[in-house]
Every structure is written in C-alpha cells, then in structure tokens.
C-alpha cells in the first residue's frame with residue numbers, strides 16, 4: 001500500500017510516495033511559486049502513483065481543525081497568493097483517499113517520534129530554525145493541537161545584554177523568531193548565517209535565545225526529547241552551547257531522568273532533511289488508525 | 294456511588310465525598326502539618342464513607358507517572374517532612390479502590406472543564422496565583438503530562454521597567470513565580486497583597502507579568518480558555534488589566550475565535566474554591582472511564 005506525502009514549505013515543496021513503514025520510494029522537489037503552478041506539480045506527481053492515503057505537512061498558519069469550515073486551508077500569511085488557499089480541498093478534488101493535514105513541524109515531530117530521533121517515546125518537540133522559527137510537538141502520542149496548531153516560535157525571551165538588534169518580527173519585533181531566525185541573524189550581523197560560522201559572539205547570543213525558549217517549553221509541556229533542525233542549526237557548534245545555557249537557565253529545577261544527559265535530550269533530527277516528508281506519511285498512518293484507512 | 298476526593302494543599306487539606314456528577318455531599322478541611330498527622334485525618338474522614346473511587350490533587354512536585362516506581366509520591370519539596378512522602382500508597386493501604394493522582398492545578402483544570410468555567414471545551418488552563426504560581430492544563434480532553442506534570446509557573450518573563458525587585462524564587466530568582474506570587478508581592482511592596490488593593494502601580498506590574506506568561510501559554514499549547522484563581526486573583530481589578538496587556542503582547546498574531554472576546558477567554562474559576570476538590574472527583578471519574586471503575 002502506497003501513501004502520498006507532501007511537505008509544503010515556504011521555499012520549496014517536496015512530494016513523495018512511501019510505505020506505511022516510512023520508507024520513501026520516490027520523491028520530487030520544486031520551488032514554491034503561486035498555488036496554481038505549485039499545486040499542479042504536486043497533483044501531477046501523485047497522479048502517477050496509486051496512493052491510498054495522503055499526508056500533508058504545510059507551512060503555516062493553516063487551519064488544521066477538522067471541524068472547521070476552512071479545514072485544510074492556509075490562513076493569513078505574508079505570502080499573499082497563498083492566503084486562505086484551500087490546499088487540502090484542492091488535493092481532495094483529485095484524490096479520493098483518506099487524508100491528514102497538519103503543519104510541517106507537527107509532521108516532523110511525529111516523523112521523528114515514529115522513525116527518528118524520538119523513537120520509542122510518547123512525546124517530543126521539533127523546532128526548525130530557518131527562515132522562521134517553527135515548532136511542532138507530540139504529546140502523549142498525539143500531535144499537539146489547542147485552539148489551533150502551536151505558534152511557539154513567537155514567544156518572548158529576555159534580551160541578551162550584548163544584543164542591540166531591534167528584532168525582525170512584523171508582529172512582535174523582538175520575539176524569539178524576530179531575534180533568532182535566519183533573517184534576524186543576517187540583519188543583526190550584516191551577513192548570512194553560513195558566513196558567520198567562525199564568529200563566536202554570534203552563536204553565543206543565538207544559543208542564549210534558543211535555550212531560553214527550550215527551557216520554557218520544557219517547563220510548560222515537558223517533551224521527552226527536543227529535536228532542532230532547519231538551516232541555522234547546520235551550525236553544529238550551537239548544540240553544546242544551547243545545552244550549557246539550558247542547564248544554567250533551568251538551574252536543576254526540573255528533576256527528571258530525561259534531563260540527566262542533555263546530549264540525548266537536545267538533539268539534531270534523526271531523519272535529517274526527511275523529517276517533514278516522513279512525518280507527513282506518519283500523519284496519514286496515524287489518521288488511518290483512527291479512521292481505519 | 295460515592296467518590297472520595299482529596300485536595301492536598303501546602304497550607305490546608307480538603308477532603309470530600311461526592312457523586313460522579315461532581316456534587317460534593319460532605320467535606321472537611323484541616324491545616325497541613327506533617328504527613329503522619331495530616332494523612333491520619335484524611336484516612337479517618339474517608340473511612341466513614343463507602344467510597345468506590347478516589348481522586349487526589351496534590352501540591353507538587355509529585356510523581357504522577359503511573360509507570361514510575363515512586364508513582365503517587367511527593368518528590369523534592371521545601372516542606373522537608375513531605376519530601377518523597379508516598380501519599381497515594383498510604384491511602385491505598387486503607388482504601389482498595391481505583392485511584393487517580395495528579396497535581397492540584399491539573400485537577401482544578403479538569404474540574405473546571407468538566408463542571409466549571411471551561412465546560413463544553415476540550416482544553417483549558419488553570420493557574421493559581423497564591424503562595425506559589427501553579428498551572429495545570431487539559432489538552433484534547435486529557436490532563437497535560439509530559440516528562441511529568443507542567444511546572445509552568447517558573448518560566449522567565451521580561452522585567453517590567455519600573456520593577457527593581459530582585460525576585461524571590463530560590464531556583465531562578467526572577468522567574469514568573471519569583472516576581473508575581475503572593476510572597477513576591479509582599480517582599481516587593483512591604484505589605485500583603487490584600488493591603489495593596491488601592492495602589493494601581495502594584496497591579497500594573499503584576500498584570501504585566503501574568504499577561505506575558507498567558508501569551509506564552511497561548512502560543513505554545515493554545516488552551517481554549519484560561520482560568521485564573523488563587524489568593525492574589527481575589528484582586529478582581531487584575532482581570533481587565535491582564536486582558537488588556539495580553540492583547541498588546543499578542544498584537545493580533547493569533548487569529549482565533551476563542552480570542553475574539555478576551556472577557557470570555559481569561560476568566561475567574563467557575564467552581565470558586567471547589568475547583569481542586571471537584572477536579573479530584575473528575576480525575577477519579579476520568580480514570581474510571583479508562584479502567585472501568
């Protein structure tokens with residue numbers, strides 16, 4: 001049985017087909033343009049495969065509430081052509097199979113829990129630090145939904161004393177995303193993240209903001225593992241810095257065996273760049289267990 | 294059928310018996326002393342009633358993981374006599390009935406969802422602002438657990454520019470609890486909360502810290518209603534101030550019908566001072582649905 005998976009990113013789309021066990025048999029990738037062009041390519045790809053289920057992990061914000069009349073749509077987004085675009089309904093016009101729809105990062109969290117760095121656990125968090133900061137989570141085996149999907153990339157953190165950058169979030173200025181996503185790094189230092197690799201002061205501030213956020217997430221919903229991916233996290237030197245600052249901010253307050261060894265608590269993705277795509281398969285499989293695909 | 298409920302607070306214990314529908318038929322309250330004296334009173338009370346289930350909502354931190362060898366115990370606590378005390382096992386020595394064990398605030402959140410201010414919803418958050426700041430939550434109909442229960446009273450908030458108080462949390466200094474629990478108010482202003490009622494500068498700072506925390510919780514797990522109780526929240530003027538600052542910090546970022554009217558989003562407890570006790574009944578009832586009491 002084949003499952004179709006679509007990871008709809010702000011920069012690129014990845015479509016694939018795979019097995020219920022998360023093996024990707026074939027995949028394609030193309031840049032994100034307007035919805036007509038882009039979705040036509042996705043539909044064309046899936047048409048060539050006898051898929052029996054479909055999982056979609058999308059950039060947000062999106063309406064992921066199955067009870068809502070606009071379920072499966074992108075909602076408000078600065079990518080104006082995509083605002084209020086009915087992504088899942090468009091796919092369902094062409095493919096009459098059970099489908100699941102969630103954010104790319106919620107999909108990635110579920111993918112990592114099912115087949116990646118959080119295998120065997122019943123909760124985890126997945127954060128991408130890229131063009132924005134997106135976070136998804138699994139709690140008690142289920143993808144975390146409240147009023148809608150999490151938006152935890154936008155929480156406030158305390159300003160680092162050496163940081164005079166105003167912040168780049170159009171809503172909040174210096175929220176986490178406004179201070180620590182890739183574009184914020186670039187604006188603060190006048191160079192792209194990859195060109196800043198050997199400047200320790202850059203990563204000191206960066207790790208400080210990310211660690212503050214991780215401590216809040218740990219205190220608030222206590223995921224059993226934290227997985228950090230996305231372009232900016234290719235700077236592997238961030239991991240030990242984040243762990244050290246996490247420890248300092250937490251100051252032994254949470255006593256829990258999951259935190260005993262932060263090297264195994266705060267980790268890179270186990271599925272590398274396939275977390276989102278495999279996660280979309282996992283979404284479809286999980287939905288199928290509920291709806292008996 | 295009678296259910297026993299125990300709300301184990303740091304200041305007082307409340308024990309009651311009630312129906313599965315949350316009606317409390319009888320209850321007693323006594324001050325929290327050492328575990329022997331206090332638990333003997335609880336056991337004595339429940340012995341007088343033919344209870345067929347038991348729900349416990351306790352001060353924390355406590356081990357609420359049923360898989361853990363120390364399930365049902367208080368863990369580390371500054372109340373030294375209670376540290377590592379096996380509260381649930383002690384009750385189970387006397388009462389051989391199905392039992393549920395969680396934090397007082399998780400119980401209160403479930404109670405409010407079942408019979409109080411969040412009735413009809415599948416998620417909510419309950420915060421008590423008293424001697425400490427404790428928060429519990431229900432997500433997708435279930436009490437929120439991760440590594441253990443939430444500890445979200447200890448997140449960091451940004452310092453109010455007019456606040457020079459160092460903070461009173463022994464772990465973090467100026468975390469939310471360190472800045473905004475009752476004892477912090479008292480230390481900052483040199484008078485008890487109740488005596489500060491007519492000093493607007495007190496409540497301006499207090500509302501700012503609480504609103505920052507609520508915005509983080511909304512972004513992170515998106516509860517559909519936020520219920521604020523505890524001694525300090527008896528200052529009803531806090532509610533409009535918190536709502537106003539919540540709105541400012543959120544800056545229209547989350548677009549969701551639950552947030553359209555903050556007067557119905559950020560609210561006082563519907564069960565008044567019975568949230569914890571009724572919630573403990575709800576814990577037992579919910580557990581009974583899983584384990585068929």
Ligand SMILES: Nc1ncnc2c1ncn2[C@@H]1O[C@H](COP(=O)(O)OP(=O)(O)O)[C@@H](O)[C@H]1O
Pocket residue numbers: 009010011128129130131132181182183192193194195229230231232233234235
């Ligand atoms: N090796 C790298 N080191 C530091 N920053 C990087 C690196 N690669 C990409 N980035 C930054 O990450 C951002 C893009 O994130 P990415 O996760 O690749 O895409 P997106 O978030 O759009 O899906 C850009 O701001 C880019 O400068």
Ligand SMILES: Nc1ncnc2c1ncn2[C@@H]1O[C@H](COP(=O)(O)OP(=O)(O)O)[C@@H](O)[C@H]1O
Pocket residue numbers: 302303304421422423424425474475476485486487488522523524525526527528
């Ligand atoms: N009416 C009030 N106004 C302001 N603060 C109050 C009021 N009543 C109690 N408090 C404060 O709340 C704290 C006690 O909180 P409470 O919720 O009653 O108990 P606990 O948290 O110990 O269960 C104390 O710091 C007290 O000063």
Ligand SMILES: [Zn+2]
Pocket residue numbers: 153154169170171172173175176177178
């Ligand atoms: Zn923001």
Ligand SMILES: [Zn+2]
Pocket residue numbers: 446447462463464465466468469470471
């Ligand atoms: Zn603290």
